Amino acid sequence: MSTLTVDQPGKSVLMMGNEAIARGAIEAGVNFCAAYPGTPSTEIAESLARVAEHFGLYAEWSTNEIVALEAAAAASLAGLRAIVAMKQNGVNVCSDFLMTISLSGTKGGLVIVAADDPSAISSSNEQDSRNFAKFADLPLLEPATFQEAKDITKWAFELSEKLGLPCMIRSVTRLSHSRGNVKLGEIPEGRPVARFEGAYIAGAFVAIQHSALHQKLEQAREAFEESEFNWYVGPEDAKFIIVTSGSGWFYSREAVAALGLGEEVGILKIGTTWPLPERFIIDHLRQATEILIVEEVDPFLEQNIKVILSEQAKTLGPIEVYGAKSGHLPGFGDINQDKVARALASIKGLEYRTRDEVYAQRASDLALPILPPRMPTVCPGCPHRASLWAIKAALKLDGRDGFVTGDIGCYSLGAGPAGFWQLKTLHCMGAGTGLATGFGQLGQFGFNQPVISVCGDSTFFHAAIPGLINARFNNSNLLMVILDNGGTAMTGFQPHPSSGYDALGRPAPVVEIEEVCKAIGVEVKVRDPFEVDQAIEDLYDMLQEDGVKVMVFRRKCYLVESKEKGRKRVFVEPEKCIGDDCGCARFCSRVFNCPGIIWDQEAQKAKIDEVVCTGCGVCATLCPRGAIVVEGG
Amino acid sequence: MEAGKGPVDLEKEVLNEGLCASCGACVGICPYIKVVKDRVAIIEPCGISEGQCYDFCPRTPTDIAALERRIFGEESPDSSLGSYISIEMAQARDSETRSRAQYGGVVSALVTYAMNQGEIDAAVLTRPFDGSLMPTSVMAEQSSQVLGCAGSSYITSATLAELNKATKQPRGAIGVVGIPCQVMALRKMQASKHETGAKGVKLVIGLFCTWALSYKGFNEFLKGKVDPSSIKRIDIPPPPANILVVHTKEGTMEFPLDEIRGSIKPTCNICYDMTSELADISVGMVEGIDDWNTLIVRTPEAKRLIDKAKQDEVIESRPLEESRLDHLREASLNKKRRAISEIVKRTGDEKNLLYLRLSDGESRKFL
Amino acid sequence: MTLEKDPLNLIITGVGGQGNVLASHIVASAGIKEELYVTVGETYGASQRGGAVMSHVRFSSQAQCSPLISEGQADIVVGLEPVEALRVMAEFGNPKTRVIVSPRPIYPIWVLSGQAKYPPIEEILGNLEELADRVQVVDVSEDGEALVGTNVLMIGALAASGLLPIPIESFEEAMREILAPKDLEMNFQTFRKGMQAMTGG
Helix, strand or coil: CCHHHCCCCCCEEEEEHHHHHHHHHHHCCCCEEEECCCCCCHHHHHHHHHCHHHHCCEEEECCCHHHHHHHHHHHHHCCCCEEEEEEHHHHHHHHHHHHHHHHHCCCCCEEEEEEECCCCCCCCCCCCCHHHHHHCCCCEECCCCHHHHHHHHHHHHHHHHHHCCCEEEEEEHHHHCCEEEEECCCCCCCCCCCCCCCCCCCCCCHHHHHHHHHHHHHHHHHHHHCCCCCEEECCCCCCEEEEEECCHHHHHHHHHHHCCCCCCEEEEEECEEECCCHHHHHHHHCCCCEEEEECCCCCHHHHHHHHHHHHCHHHHCCCEEECCCCCCCCCCCCCCHHHHHHHHHHHHCCCCCCCCHHHHHHHHHHHCCCCCCCCCCCCCCCHHHHHHHHHHHHHHHHCCCCEEECCCCHHHHHHCHHHCCCEEECCCCCHHHHHHHHHCCHHHHCCCCCEEEEEEHHHHHHHHHHHHHHHHHCCCCEEEEEEECCCEHHHCCECCCCCCECCCCCECCCCCHHHHHHHHCCEEEEECCCCHHHHHHHHHHHHCCCCEEEEEEECCCHHHHHHHHCCCCEEECCCCCCCCCCCCCCHHHHHHCCCCEEEECCCCEEEECCCCCCCCCHHHHHCCCCCEEECCC | CCCCCCHHHHHHHHHCCCCCCCCCCCCCCCCCEEEECCEEEECCCCCCCCCHHHHHCCCCCEEHHHHHHHHHCCCCCCCCCCCCCEEEEEEECCHHHHHHCCCCCHHHHHHHHHHHCCCCCEEEEEECCCCCCCCEEEEECCHHHCHHHCCCCCECCCCCHHHHHHHHCCCCCEEEEECHHHHHHHHHHHHCCCCCHHHHEEEEEEECCCCCECHHHHHHHHCCCCCHHHEEEEECCCCCCCEEEEEECCCEEEEEHHHHHHHECHHHHHCCCCCCCCCCEEEEEECCEEEEEEEEECCHHHHHHHHHHHHCCCEEEEECCHHHHHHHHHHHHHHHHHHHHHHHHHHCCCCCCCCEECCHHHHHCCC | CCCCCCCEEEEEEEECCCCHHHHHHHHHHHHHCCCCEEEEEECCCCCCCCCEEEEEEEEECCCCCCCCCCCCCCCEEEECCHHHHHHHHHHHCCCCCEEEECCCCCCCHHHHCCCCCCCCHHHHHHHHHHHCCEEEECCCHHHCCCCCCHHHHHHHHHHHHCCCCCCHHHHHHHHHHHCCHHHHHHHHHHHHHHHHHHHCC
């Protein structure tokens, strides 16, 4: 049973940060949820979709983040409460609407959750979305704990409604994807009737709207001055104060404890980071002579606090500020308690040691020399492995130094060994095809390399269609390969417009990828990448033709397929395996590199690791000696 | 044969030099070498330094005299046409075979006959005009499949890859019909220490070949002029016509040969063999006589088969006129001269004849 | 409840696809039943498959902890895969750390491709012994069957080890809450197999 539906106020449950955000929305009586999946934000909308029928709310996976925000804003304009969740890159996608909805204003509570990914654990950048709140003049809240993730979300709806402005919540991977205790609140009953009235026109008297927006922000600041999400812990007269927000709270508290500085260092924790509650901050920094600012990624808090310090220089006197600018904390990547403790120790002239140095050295000596690196790869059974091998083969056969422009999805791993190092560019959703349309126009400058753009099925709908239309309109030369594995696999196989079902698992109309391509007027072929030789030949043939071509490599994510249809046993007939000899040279394990195939050092034969193997059987079609057998064909 | 070389060397010496004959000898042995149309590539080096691919290739160093000793028990006494027992004119008796064949139908008739007689169990053939300009290679197991493979599209397919498939799935006694580079590769496969489907080959019918066209070049040449799927037959009439004739379902089109020469595979310019000198039987045109073949019988086994085929009235023969024989010799010698001169142009060294390992005496004849 | 050591730091480590997240989820849910603050930090995303995956599980009777454990501060390491256990010990181990480890390797792709070597299992276990207070190996390979549920097996072993102040019943209750009903019986069997491997029963 989902913890989202537990109706026992006061009960403490274990919740993932993203679930806590979803629960906060439910406790606020949310009616509408729209999102495009993206790590680390996905579970917010996924959790809400799971309980949508239970609570009578609407939830959808949208084609991309701007559509999600627009759809959610419509609910708000009709007086409903709506939430939209996205990863940091998604904020860029929806930013065009964001910059104007702030001007027109909203009605029902509209909450935008941006889940940032410091250190880009599963992203192509680690941008700090807080800058967008400031950029768009929107109030910004940063939960620090699992409890706050719920409570801040609930409050954000009220604030948004009060201001007539969307509210932005910034989470980070370490909150969104961690679990902790959450004390549940009440779930409201009843459902409002949606009705649109009035007009919301950004662009009419913009300067006046902008000025009104600034007034709304002032109202937000006033509300923030009293917010329960801002607090101070530590000695009354602390001269040294850590100012922190979000995940920095946990790390700061543990760093202070680890260094035994609880008696002299205070922590000022801010949950409302734009606009900053100036009076609250000034009140708590009156005694301070030194502050350390602890936050993840950009020095957002640091710079905005410095503005306050400079404006209040007469009241506060000189305060030394440590943080990213001073070099005590990085200003990039994620942080943890050790980084904060080291910063604090270095300022205080202390030594910070987490364990005995002799032991640490011994541990390194015993482990590091023998530990094999573990590169991430695409899953056993992943169709992309075969697709990228076919692409590599076709480009090699073509012989003109063709290359692949990459996109965002599981196949992004194709930039590494999982995809035979085939992807040569990787940026944002849709960029592979966008770049390819440009490369495909360089013929008049002597450019003669064929260009293949790869793009997932979900990415196709999200951002690649305009690039494809551009290529057709301007008569570019490119081969777009759509790696259609039937869902948004990278984030846990959420449905998209050609999946045939919706966010709630109900049947949905299918928007056929190849029909879209045909309507654009380009040549399109659909092939199974597991028929590797045919795939290679067809790719090669398409590379010989000028113009825009699309190849759809269609095969379902095998993790899903094997769960649905059961897993076939695959095994090696050792007497047929020629191993290291000429004619094979361990192709399956050494080159094709599926983690389900291992090399039996003693027997000098390939072997299937039945725990890892998903039973897709593509290796059986690639084995030069027919030594790999799929049980039952 | 040069020991100790593998795919890295094959790529450097043959593929990167544009000398691949796309015969298919290196294709289908392993997962690393692929062919599409007539393009062969090593997708990724397998890491093995000494390999079958290099061993089998007709454009890696080849000791022709050693191969001749192996096949004929002697080195060829004839510098122009290789070892042979007889040279004559021949044609298939069956008129349908003749009408579907490029010339006299001898190849189709002989392969069909050999299969029906149980001399061979399967035949590796090339089927032209299979809906595309690109011919397909087939391992025919029924004699009824043979006639569908008559005719020539002047493009080579990786025929020998079919033999490599047979390494996994033995087919009994196999016959092969191939052009000179394919015959040479096949003989290298048979002579190698490796286990290969070529060891099952009992009958080698070589075709005369002056050159072949690259698929890509010829396809692009025909683009907008001819629909490749409608082609029924392609002919190059004897000089001085200097044209290529394409017969389609819609009609006949003629193209000046000079416009097509740019599409000749570069490897053909260094080819030393016009008449498939290492085959058991070689078959080609007779200049000026459309429905007859020149038939060169080279081995005693082949002679036995031909004699039987004549007796059973499958083919008939006539002596080849001396003037025609002289003409054939001259054409073959011309190809050798051109090849050697082209090779020396590439290497800049009369001692370095790339893949050809000839005795000094032999090579000097053509320098 | 008070803890002898507070916070009590557990790291569950393995390879993407082994079900690390589920394992930590079960342990943490069991812990919350004892009215403890429990925090679980996970690494997943791009390393969903084939990459190293680590869950930090922290128990405290006093406060919610951060989702990450400091260097050298692991009290218990549960290794679903042997080299991953050693990798974690190198960074988070200390002389008092207790290790429970499965000896069954999952080979990294660079080992499969021959670019890296997988150390002999005896060497891994020997080095773990040298670094940890105690190493308990959960080897069920004599069963002969390919074992899919290494995560639940190892949780069974952890539950029976007595290293956590959580009764078996709480683990079972947590499994009932989290796992799909149809998979429950099979998982209970695996869990008990892990318990037996630990107690030698």
